[in-house]
Amino acid sequence: TATKEHLSFQTEVKQLLKLMIHSLYSNKEIFLRELISNASDAADKLRFEGLTDGALYESDSELKIRVSYDAAERTITVADNGIGMSRQEVIDHIGTIAKSGTREFFSSLTGDQAKDAHLIGQFGVGFYSAFIVSDKVTLITRRAGLRPEHGVRWESGGEGDYTLETVEKTDRGTQVILHLREGEDDLLNGWRLRSIIRKYSDHITLPILMKKEEWSQEKNENTITDEDETVNQASALWARPKSEITPEQYNEFYKHVAHDFEPPLAYVHARVEGKQEYTQLLYIPSRAPFDLYDRESRHGIKLYVRRIFIMDDAKQLLPNYLRFVRGVIDSNDLPLNVSREILQESKDIEAIRAGAVKKVLGLLEDLAQGQHEEQQDQQDQQDQQDREGQEDEDKKGEGTKFETFWKEFGQVIKEGIGEDYANRERIAKLLRFVSTHADTDEQTVSLSDYLARMKEGQEKIYYVTADSLKAARNSPHLEVFRKKGIEVLLLSERVDEWLVANLTEFEGKQLQSVAKGSLDLGKLEDEAEKKEQEKEADEYKELTEKIKGILGEQVKDVRVTLRLTESPACLVADSHDMSGNLERLLKSAGQ
């Protein structure tokens, strides 16, 4: 009765599938991690929706994941009783990549497999990793709350199209059946599957069940019994004592919560006691996601209350400028029925959020001081093992963790200066800039470095803003500073105008644009120079008046200056006006 529909994958999915199968093959076991991770997410979604609609549990409230295999059929099956999917959801989520930046991602591929493997890892391929080991995948699902006859059967050979059918499915949830490729029979082994689960999915809080196996004397082989056995620890990783968690377990947990293929850059795990009791396990990714600037992007922290999952992407738990942080916060005090609306107003949440910000800033300060580097070594080693047999050329082993962090997330941290008044000082210390001190385009100069190099008599921190580093470096406003050997910060990112509008001083020293106002170098200017300027202003009064007359409304004033050594003239903004660069930015934004 049911008709079979043939549908085609999105072009990007086709490309991704092809590339992935080749580039991730050396690490093929991860398919199981990805499918289990999805099953666990599906259970979380059911719990979240179940908070307001208990009927979704359909008298089956013990959420679990089941892994089984059939040696004769050559299949492996991962099944869950989570939220399931409707027909439309299958079409939208399986066979389409909804992420922003998909096109950019594909255009950034080099064709070099080792490099692309890195990129693919960064993009995340989740469900599609099933095709690394399968030449056919069947997914049968039914969404919680829909009737049994609204089940959906999806099937694909991973070549470019898939089929969809409506089927009957009595039990809620999703079942993914992998039909193994030729030569993958080593996976049809209970011991092997258990060891893969323990390696990658031990941290999953739901039980992952497999049927117990027993040695049969009679058949002279292992036989699968009817008895269930939980393969993973099935307890909340963050609730275990730190000393009992290995770096690998921390990493695998990160990959699950962050939907990332690569290990994190650093993490902090802490239990907070006192008025608010909670545990936080927060991670900084190694790379910025493609959608860091996408308002719709999925971000935030997983919220638990006494180990019970409450919601994903709780954006209220961290400010916007820390939106790249991933992890969990588990509160002892919040009510179990906490909703997003309650989160927005809760004083308890405010306290938790302030605590989480402190922890993250503390972690970043540690990184800036070169701590946690040993963690990196361990990770690099694991990384290496993960990609065994694969040349790993563009290893980002050079540079410290903080340098990596700043490259990936520095622009976002800069937003914090305007967003988080209470922590402005701490954030300011983390900032890194390009300056005239060194001839490099890398942002490496901190404000403290700058202060330590200030000239005798210098009272201000000087900067120039422009729409490119090159323009900043060639600014005529820098001439007098070069002459006097005074360092100037070169600001060329969009967010920099916002930054200097909000950061007016650092450790008692004012930040001053070199392109604003009459340049008062204070004690840096000697008396003779001042006299000379006055004298010249008098001498050229006639000329400046004439120019002013010609330019008319276009300028406020025309002055003689000492700030130029080579250029004949330059534009200067009034001290209280917008900088020229900001004006340009606003214009380009249509304002």
Ligand code: ADP
């Ligand atoms: P991600 O997990 O990062 O979203 P995946 O490729 O792993 O990416 O999964 C894509 C989407 O398919 C999921 O976001 C989810 O909506 C859906 N999905 C996959 N597996 C399941 C499952 N077992 N139950 C319900 N939905 C699923």
Ligand code: MG
């Ligand atoms: Mg996934």
